[in-house]
Amino acid sequence: MPAERPDVLIVGAGPSGAVAAKRFHEAGMSVLVLEQGDWPDYGRARAGFPDFELIARKEWNWDPNVRANGGDYAVDCSDSDVTALMYNGVGGSAVSYAAHWERFLPSDFRVRTLDGVADDWPVSYAEMEPYYVEVEKQFAVSGLDGDTCLPEGEGPPMPPVPLNVVGRMGAKALNQLGWHWWPASNAIATTDYGRLHACVQRAACPFGCPTGAKASPDRTHWPDLVAGGVELVTGASVLRITTDAAGLADGVEWIDRDGREHAQAASTVVVCANGVGTPRLLLASGLANSSGLVGRRLMMHPFANAIGIFDEDLESWRGPMGQYLHSLQFYETDRARGFVRGAKWNLMPSGAPLSMVLPGLWGDELVWGAEFHEQLRARLGRSLIWSVICEDLPDPSNRVTLGGASGPGGMPGAALHYRTSENSERMMAFHLDRLSEVLDVMGAKEKKLSSGIRDSGWHLMGTACMGEDPASSVVDRDGRAHDVPNLFVYDASVFPTSAGVNPTATVAANALRCADALVRDRNRQPVPA
Template sequence: MAETIDVVIVGAGPAGAVAAKEFTDHGYRVVCLEQGDWPDYAKARSGHADFELGARKHWNWDPNVRRGFGDYPVDDRESDITALMYAGVGGASVIYAAHWERFVPADFRTRMMDGVGDDWPYSYWDLEPYYTEIEQQFGISGFGGDTSFPAAEDPPLPPVPLNKVGRRGAEAMHELGWHWWPGTNAIATRDYGPLHVCGQRTACPFGCPTGAKGSVDRTHWRGLVAAGLELRAGVTVEQVLTDRGRACGVVYVDESGSHHQLRANVVILAANALGTPRILLNSADGSGIANSTDLVGRRLMMHPFGNAIGLFDEDMESWRGPFGQYLHSLQFYETDLSRGFVRGAKWELMPAGGPLTAMLPGVWGDEPVWGPRFTSVLRERFGRAAFWGVICEDLPDPGNRVTISADTDARGVPGVSISYRISANSEAMMEWNLARIGEVLEVMGARETIFNSHLRGTGWHLLGTTVMGDDPAGSVVDQWGRCHDVENLFVIDGSTFPTASGVNPTATIAAAALRSIRHLIAQRADVRVSA
């Protein structure tokens, strides 16, 4: 009979990395399976003339455009937003902009506070110590004392520089009397463990060339593998195996197309809110598992995103800085019904990027990019723009969902289809917040403002498709990520979120994963420690 390991983890993104570290630290034999490969930072070309061209190929956020090793097809024709993700060791942290935000206490109580969504089965205060610990693991930079959050331990590193754009934005927010705070980012502002100080090249999502960004291929996996953890990259998990109601391992397909079984006492899914339901729905030879409620794949949330671009007569040096956030604002984050919607949005002030970004069609208004004004338009935009982003909370809707598609990946495993519509509540939220940002840009001195509501290619935050809850009749997993239908099968990624909040979710995904795995290890009933 094949050897049975203690734990198999599916997915080498932030949640999988946090889980692997915790299990390894406690002496368990762990194997992690990742469908992509290790990032190739030789293709990180910041500082070279072809940087932006290569960035939008090798590091493209859209798997249907990138078509990299390990990517699977995502049919998004019935979605208002394109789902963005990265198949590889490090997962989405390889391409995220490293904005780091905790949820606020009210995010866990939207039903109680505002009569919408669902309350989480635990509170901010249950998660708070795990936030603090995770921030140490990821090398978070920021400035303590943000008045929008409860008192907490300061991040381990000082904040990224505000630079010229950030200072101008901070002055405008101060003049208006609105909340702002230096941005918290998973970006090292001095050497920290395996991370190096940020070079401020606005290259964070495109293969950070200096190794400053807290992506888990750097912060976690390299050290874990060097210490002996087995990470099998380039393999696609097809389904979870079950025996008499318990998970007993997984079936995966290697690069050659061969199928393998890996037996384990506990199975951990951390494949994101598309990949995790993909595996669950494809299990039992396509009949699906852990889905007695028909909720697997439902309640997909993707954070509608828009921006307002201010153009200035003077050089704002907006090509400079981290591609994280100079500063953020939660001024309009809590519900105020007089605005015409419930819940709220986060604002983030960011650099405008390089010359190719300055000429992206569909972002800068209706003026043609190519033509006699090409060089003058480039001069007007490059370095002279400020980008304010708006992240809107979207509430769970069972009709927004992930299903198995007829298309298959290179190894013959089915991809997914997504159906997603932006709600009227999120539409109203976006328009109201962009109008307020217009006021900020006017105070900042912008000569022109361009508004982009609900940009399509912005589905970085994939949440909600295996919802957690205390009631097995209305949820897929319990508060610890344990599947109600399969007792030793756990989900620890953002798919478990009952609601989405209106902020970047990686901090909460990682903290919740650590909380879940700590609890599982404390129980010790389902996991045997290898000798």
């Protein structure tokens, strides 16, 4: 059984929980981590076998309602334009991410100042930069320093993934247009690195990378932390955070996989349960919500694809999935476009056979029928994907509430209420028009442009936002709940804005910054008697 009263109890074993646990452990603090899911079973990672895609779409499905593993809970997305996607288990959603690793840009921390919308972060890029550098080493990031869209500084520890045929075609087209591109950063080892092996480009990153090249915390952090004395309990679903008479968090109540309930004391509680799981737990506990903002300001990055089909063989069934390169050409605000903020483009392989016929990815077109084989032959290995990650501005009406089917111990599920904004719709349309130009320059014989893809809610942010004013935020700049001084949130729930790039780099860097602050101030930290 866990320690009687650890210095820190962390809820969730994803990237933020792993980074925080490592920092606390290094500082000599006792750490207990409760994770509702289990360790990933890479014996079910079938890349290279004939049944790969059939197994991948079940065992490694992004949608918890489809996957229905032991650690999953019901997420009702019937009132949302976008479906929430996540992985519940050791490693968190990094187990199923594509490993795109993107730092936020300096402007992303100053949206209110620069563009008069949303809010500024209470921290700056300059404050975050050393933490970006450190977590890139922890997560085996490959890339190339010197990106002209970022300030000068230390870059990733490993060289970038190869551009291959697809990447070289994209780079050449952007050069012809005079538009920005850079070899992309990925949390993918390009050489053997720690516990990771060099990528062999099976394009299976989200589906249980069988090579062990993709950096997820179940591989990069937890084995060494557990061996070093951090207590990690799996199959532990936290029902509520408890408080004492003074209003301090004094532990949690949780239920194990056999249905037994437990009460666990702790000096400090840190919640790292993602942008849906964290507000779910806070709302179920009735804590940290004097602002009324717990669960509100949900941001999920409206997502669009521009797919090109070509005559020549591009070998686009292989590569990192993962991104070859990115472009930030139209990232900063230009109000003449009819919207504010911007988006990142990234270029990826189109993948294996089943990916050629999935609805949503290719639009709503039905391919089953007389021309099925012809279409499959035309696409497989001869297509590529430009994806668009659009900045999503915070809106209090976009929110997470308790709802849906109850889980173990009667813990309610979560319900999403989300509508894509007019600003986002205009942004997606603009960027797809530009990418259509890119595909023309590349020589595509056919184009498939899709916006507002429903099954794309990989990035769950903003539902317990940070800020200096308790009336307009849930936690302070260091993740401390304004209402409960020994309760912290370190995941993407605390993001005041979403930026227009993938969030995991900033999730990890911010968690390390917040954990560093707690270590620094621990002698002044209020704890229950």
